[in-house]
Amino acid sequence: MxxxxxxxxxxxxxxxxxxxxxxxxxxxxxxxxxxxxxxxxxxxxxxxxxxxxxxxxxxxxxxxxxxxxxxxxxxxxxxxxxxxxxxxxxxxxxxxxxxxxxxxxxxxxxxxxxxxxxxxxxxxxxxxxxxxxxxxxxxxxxxxxxxxxxxxxxxxxxxxxxxSNDQLIEILPSLPVSEIWGIGGKTAQRLNKAGIYTAADLLEFPRVKLESLLGSNTDFYIQLCSGQDSRPVLSRSDRKSIGNEITFPIDLSDQKEIEQLLLDLSCQVAYRLRHASLIAHTVTIKMRTPNFQTFTRSQTLQQGVDADLTIYDIALNLYHKSGLTGKHLRLLGLSCSRLLERNLEQPALFADENDILDKIIDDMKDKFGSSAIKRGSLLHNKSRNR
Ligand SMILES: [Mg+2]
Structure with missing residues (x-):
């Protein structure tokens, strides 16, 4: 153990x-x-x-x-x-x-x-x-x-x-499927409808029918329900993605305001990337409408990115092409994935003045906390909007 x-x-x-x-x-x-x-x-x-x-x-x-x-x-x-x-x-x-x-x-x-x-x-x-x-x-x-x-x-x-194994044999079969890691509320409901309430129910269910409920994750959940999980503990450098998201206090539709928030999110995520010495090859934005429909848009890149404004440009472009500009949103998220250690890739330190500015901002954030400093354009645009 x-x-x-x-x-x-x-x-x-x-x-x-x-x-x-x-x-x-x-x-x-x-x-x-x-x-x-x-x-x-x-x-x-x-x-x-x-x-x-x-x-x-x-x-x-x-x-x-x-x-x-x-x-x-x-x-x-x-x-x-x-x-x-x-x-x-x-x-x-x-x-x-x-x-x-x-x-x-x-x-x-x-x-x-x-x-x-x-x-x-x-x-x-x-x-x-x-x-x-x-x-x-x-x-x-x-x-x-x-x-x-x-x-x-x-x-x-x-x-x-x-x-212990003894406890496991006692607990696992009667464990509700909603308690199984990764099975969300909606999936649990679908399973319940099919008469699957517990881990034991899931294991007894015909595999072919199970697949229509759980899709490509079927084998994974069968394993979990039998107490098996072969996923290793992954340290930081093996991380799959870094992202932040915001749920708005009121639904937002103002394009300028949403662009500001994208810039804010880009800066937060880029800072976390640089802090972890990682470079991302995919940028994804996530948008949720007031009726809880969630949309994601991604772009995968040849060259890894970790700069505030590069990530922002990609995110902005994804937003403009999403078909959701002008629509009301209740949540906005940005994440970076396909991460590589920075030093595994061509070092691009101080390639241009944006990189230098990122470095200065990072140092200030490290010293004074991440709310101490924001990009001028963020503050400027925010005040212009109000
Ligand atoms: Mg806790």
């Missing part, structure tokens, strides 16, 4: 409770405020008792729990804490795959001599995180990624669980 899945408990809400002790024991909801079109980003366990959960519209959360304290997110602060947590994880294994700001897989195969068994490593991580950040992290241990994540979910909050 060499795979650890580590996940901070109610991350944003716990940080707010830590920093504002008067909130301890109270339902806390971090995300959009009740009057807005926003959603719940994280909520404290006290709020979960009222049925509030992540990604729920804030309006609905307010309905369920009007006495909750609603707090807008302080992303800069959460990123700082996340860096502290990841620094702790890096003490215990070099093979770490970040899943999100507060969640990661560790492969501890090579770490037992130094730190002991997987369970001992998990305890060390939990102690360090609590001592150094004042926050709880849950850790699941299993033979593969799917089962380790399952163990964490079963053990939360402040959990530590090593999923």
């Amino acid at each position: 060499n795979i650890l899945h580590c996940d901070m408990d109610a991350f944003y809400a716990s940080i707010e409770q830590r920093d504002h002790p008067e909130l301890i024991g109270r339902p806390v909801i971090v995300g959009g405020l009740p009057g807005s079109r926003g959603v719940v980003s994280t909520c404290s366990y006290e709020a979960r008792e009222y049925g509030v959960c992540s990604a729920m519209p804030s309006k609905q959360a307010y309905h369920l729990c009007p006495q909750a304290v609603f707090i807008p997110p302080h992303i800069e602060k959460y990123i700082r804490v996340s860096q502290e947590v990841f620094a702790i994880l890096h003490r215990y294994s070099p093979v770490i795959e970040a899943l999100s700001i507060d969640e990661a897989f560790l492969d501890v195969s090579g770490c037992h001599r130094l730190f002991g068994s997987s369970a001992q490593i998990a305890k060390l991580i939990k102690n360090d995180v609590l001592e150094e950040t004042g926050l709880f992290i849950s850790v699941g241990i299993a033979a593969n990624k799917f089962l380790a994540k399952l163990a964490t979910n079963l053990s939360k909050p402040n959990g530590l669980m090593e999923l």
Whole structure:
């Protein structure tokens, strides 16, 4: 059992409770405020008792729990804490795959001599995180990624669980398909309609019929339902994509405003690429309309990119050709994929003045935080729009 899945408990809400002790024991909801079109980003366990959960519209959360304290997110602060947590994880294994700001897989195969068994490593991580950040992290241990994540979910909050084979045989067959990693709400509904509610149901279902429900992922889900998962823990350099997205408080249709946001997203994603010393060969934009239809447009490039304005030009072009200009949007996203280590590719440092400007902006962001500096055109255009 060499795979650890580590996940901070109610991350944003716990940080707010830590920093504002008067909130301890109270339902806390971090995300959009009740009057807005926003959603719940994280909520404290006290709020979960009222049925509030992540990604729920804030309006609905307010309905369920009007006495909750609603707090807008302080992303800069959460990123700082996340860096502290990841620094702790890096003490215990070099093979770490970040899943999100507060969640990661560790492969501890090579770490037992130094730190002991997987369970001992998990305890060390939990102690360090609590001592150094004042926050709880849950850790699941299993033979593969799917089962380790399952163990964490079963053990939360402040959990530590090593999923033994005996437990697995007991738990897995009756696991609802909606709890299987990667099966989203819509797929789960489709499966339920076909009479598939649990992992055991899925395994008993005729394969050919299953394929019409799960498509090319059929074999993968059959494996997960049997407790198999051969995906390795991928460290940073093996990352598949880097992206950011924004859900708007109100639907947007103004083309200029959307272009501004694309520029903003391009700068954020390009900064993350450069920070990870990566170069991208595909740029994708994602647009979601008010009726929740999602559209993506991609362009694949001969030459890898990591510059703010190059990525912006591609994104802008994709947006203009998307057929969605002037249409209302509720979400806009930008991601870069087909990533390569920068040094594997021709070094293009300081090729032109844009690269130099990117470098200066990066240095400022590193020193003063990413909100400290933005491209002049962003600020200028924003003020022109208002
Ligand atoms: Mg978490």
